[in-house]
Amino acid sequence: MNSRIPEVDQNLCVGCGFCAEAAPNTFALDREKLALVLNPGGDPEEAVARAIAECPVAAISWQE
Ligand code: SF4
Numbered sequence: 001m002n003s004r005i006p007e008v009d010q011n012l013c014v015g016c017g018f019c020a021e022a023a024p025n026t027f028a029l030d031r032e033k034l035a036l037v038l039n040p041g042g043d044p045e046e047a048v049a050r051a052i053a054e055c056p057v058a059a060i061s062w063q064e
Pocket residue numbers: 008012013014015016017018019020034035051054055056057058059060
């Protein structure tokens with residue numbers, strides 16, 4: 001299990017879908033095409049870290 005949990009700020013998300021490609025078991029797009037966390041431990045931390053690093057609007061972060 002991953003020690004860190006990602007969260008998405010849907011107010012920032014522009015629905016590009018990158019996070020759901022980088023970590024498909026962690027992130028999904030909802031009906032409004034905004035990202036949400038499906039399963040915080042769904043993918044290796046490296047995949048989640050890639051989604052965080054490459055989200056164009058920095059909408060994903062690790063929970064404090
Ligand atoms: Fe939204 Fe960022 Fe995920 Fe793109 S990568 S869908 S902007 S949270």
